[in-house]
Amino acid sequence: TGNEALAGRIGQALAPLGIVPGRDKAHGGSDIEPLVEAGVPVIDLQQDGIRYFDIHHTPDDTLDKIDQKQLRQNVAAWAVTMNLVANASESLSAN
Secondary structure (H helix, E strand, O other), X not given: OOOHHHHHHHHHHHHHHXXXXXXXXXXXXXXXXXXXXXXXXXXXXXXXXXXXXXXXXXXXXOHHHOOHHHHHHHHHHXXXXXXXXXXXXXXXXXX
């Protein structure tokens, strides 16, 4: 995020969901890279991507293939994260 204190609070809040903070800086991907380059703060919640490309962008890439447990964890993680960000007294960026 650029704000290490807020990032630490997010990491602590995600721990009960079995999510541990990554060591890499949030970077996004080709779809949001222009935002990163413009200095917009980003949060990158990495998930286990071992099977990500098994069906990604293939004819089999349909909603019935979604792992419901992973989806629930992902939704909970973003809900916790956005709640902390929305209620933070400081900015996401370090500046």
